[in-house]
Amino acid sequence: DAKTTQPTSMDCAEGRAANLPCNHSTISGNEYVYWYRQIHSQGPQYIIHGLKNNETNEMASLIITEDRKSSTLILPHATLRDTAVYYCIVSNAGGTSYGKLTFGQGTILTVHP
Amino acid sequence: DAGVTQSPTHLIKTRGQQVTLRCSPKSGHDTVSWYQQALGQGPQFIFQYYEEEERQRGNFPDRFSGHQFPNYSSELNVNALLLGDSALYLCASSSLTDGNTIYFGEGSWLTVV
Numbered sequence: 309d310a311k312t313t314q315p316t317s318m319d320c321a322e323g324r325a326a327n328l329p330c331n332h333s334t335i336s337g338n339e340y341v342y343w344y345r346q347i348h349s350q351g352p353q354y355i356i357h358g359l360k361n362n363e364t365n366e367m368a369s370l371i372i373t374e375d376r377k378s379s380t381l382i383l384p385h386a387t388l389r390d391t392a393v394y395y396c397i398v399s400n401a402g403g404t405s406y407g408k409l410t411f412g413q414g415t416i417l418t419v420h421p
Numbered sequence: 422d423a424g425v426t427q428s429p430t431h432l433i434k435t436r437g438q439q440v441t442l443r444c445s446p447k448s449g450h451d452t453v454s455w456y457q458q459a460l461g462q463g464p465q466f467i468f469q470y471y472e473e474e475e476r477q478r479g480n481f482p483d484r485f486s487g488h489q490f491p492n493y494s495s496e497l498n499v500n501a502l503l504l505g506d507s508a509l510y511l512c513a514s515s516s517l518t519d520g521n522t523i524y525f526g527e528g529s530w531l532t533v534v
Contacts, residue, residue, distance in 0.1 A: 340521060342523070344525075349509075349530075350527055350528070351425075351511050351525040351526050351527045351528045352464065352511070352525045353525070354522060354523065354524055354525070357521065357522065395463065406452070406515075406517070406521075407452050407454050407469050407477075407513070407515045407523060408454065408466050408469060408477055408479075409454075409456075409464075409466065409513070409523060410466065411463030411464045411465070412463060413463060414463060
């Protein structure tokens with residue numbers, strides 16, 4: 309699986325959009341970009357995933373660049389409950405590594421009042 | 422529709438003992454993966470079960486073993502416990518028929534004393 313690079317930490321004001329970047333320059337054509345978040349002592353929560361098109365769901369939007377070497381997770385209106393560690397993961401879903409996620413250190417997002 | 426459920430939520434064991442952790446996947450999911458998360462680290466892939474067989478394995482010793490039952494539920498067994506096995510053990514379930522989405526349970530906290 310391709311490696312990802314994320315900032316160690318980010319801050320965001322409550323009510324503003326939180327834009328979390330992720331670099332995955334070695335991503336291959338059949339690898340998906342997954343985003344999870346983890347609040348202290350809880351299991352990782354699935355947010356969104358995509359292959360090459362931008363995706364949106366009730367939680368967030370995922371913007372993937374045309375060359376697929378980077379992506380941005382957007383939380384449109386951050387709340388204090390969005391404070392968590394956010395993981396960007398690239399995985400060969402459907403291939404030999406199906407279901408195996410390789411977690412990095414993630415980005416600690418702190419939303420402040 | 423229940424998500425991924427794990428039991429027990431917390432347990433304490435003594436060095437040298439054996440432990441069994443249990444996981445029920447999300448309804449409709451047939452693939453179960455196990456992860457270990459040490460304090461302050463991201464989750465690390467242990468192994469994955471599909472059709473009652475181990476399909477992939479991470480870099481964990483043979484003291485870590487598992488099983489999947491016909492109803493897709495799974496167990497993780499750890500023998501000869503070491504202090505370093507103290508961690509949050511996470512179960513994740515997935516299915517190719519569910520859009521490659523991987524869901525995690527809340528985990529089992531294991532403390533080895």
